[in-house]
Amino acid sequence: MVFDVLIIGGGVAGMQCALVLGSAKSKPFVTDKNIGIIINQRASHLQNALFKNVLGLEPSTLGKDILESGKKHLSELYPHVHQIETEKVTAVLDNENSLYKIITNKNIYLSSKVVIALNYSKPFLIEGLMQYLEPHMRANPAKDRVQLRNFNHLIKEGLYACGTIAGWRSQFAIAAGSGASVATDILTDWNDGNHTKIHDKI
Numbered sequence: 001m002v003f004d005v006l007i008i009g010g011g012v013a014g015m016q017c018a019l020v021l022g023s024a025k026s027k028p029f030v031t032d033k034n035i036g037i038i039i040n041q042r043a044s045h046l047q048n049a050l051f052k053n054v055l056g057l058e059p060s061t062l063g064k065d066i067l068e069s070g071k072k073h074l075s076e077l078y079p080h081v082h083q084i085e086t087e088k089v090t091a092v093l094d095n096e097n098s099l100y101k102i103i104t105n106k107n108i109y110l111s112s113k114v115v116i117a118l119n120y121s122k123p124f125l126i127e128g129l130m131q132y133l134e135p136h137m138r139a140n141p142a143k144d145r146v147q148l149r150n151f152n153h154l155i156k157e158g159l160y161a162c163g164t165i166a167g168w169r170s171q172f173a174i175a176a177g178s179g180a181s182v183a184t185d186i187l188t189d190w191n192d193g194n195h196t197k198i199h200d201k202i
């Protein structure tokens with residue numbers, strides 16, 4: 001399958017990125033775009049988290065419930081976003097015709113843009129990305145966390161990082177904001193560089 005954008009990672013940053021991209025469907029520069037997310041959630045930091053300090057989340061919301069409700073939210077409101085479940089990405093490689101080749105344990109995908117929304121935990125073993133790996137700038141060095149070298153989320157043309165793997169501190173709101181930020185960067189690019197955001201109104 002060939003995508004215009006493929007998000008890798010189904011945690012906070014990845015799902016928020018997918019929701020903003022999905023919500024732009026009616027825009028003329030998005031209607032023909034094929035958007036996907038590899039929504040493997042086994043290694044998400046949400047699995048064990050409990051949230052009392054996130055605006056808009058009911059205090060004591062469980063992270064594992066957000067993993068489920070996030071997928072449902074995405075499929076009910078934006079079913080055109082392809083959710084690829086349970087596959088584990090092993091490589092993100094440069095390919096011909098300005099496409100990236102994304103290899104999982106089950107399939108191979110091609111995509112013009114790729115958003116890396118994995119987290120900052122080691123081991124990080126994704127072929128094609130190892131040259132961008134560096135120590136995390138905003139985490140306790142004793143924890144040995146990692147990030148992908150980027151400038152304002154952009155690793156290189158068409159390749160983005162968001163959430164903790166982009167070098168942000170591990171807080172739900174920061175990861176979500178980072179995913180939303182990358183989504184609006186991509187929408188702005190698709191909109192010929194005109195700054196773009198997606199708002200619903202009453």
Ligand SMILES: Cc1cc2nc3c(=O)[nH]c(=O)nc-3n(C[C@H](O)[C@H](O)[C@H](O)COP(=O)(O)OP(=O)(O)OC[C@H]3O[C@@H](n4cnc5c(N)ncnc54)[C@H](O)[C@@H]3O)c2cc1C
Nearest residue numbers: 009010011012013041043044045089163164170171172175
């Ligand atoms: C125990 C705990 C408690 C916390 N409590 C709070 C709190 O009270 N308040 C707060 O603000 N924050 C809290 N956090 C932090 C918050 O959960 C994280 O900041 C947030 O989850 C980071 O989002 P992320 O998208 O960077 O990573 P994640 O949410 O971890 O998402 C990364 C995704 O990448 C996927 N993935 C990994 N490897 C692969 C692969 N090879 N192929 C495909 N997919 C892959 C994972 O399965 C996961 O879905 C807590 C975290 C933990 C662990």
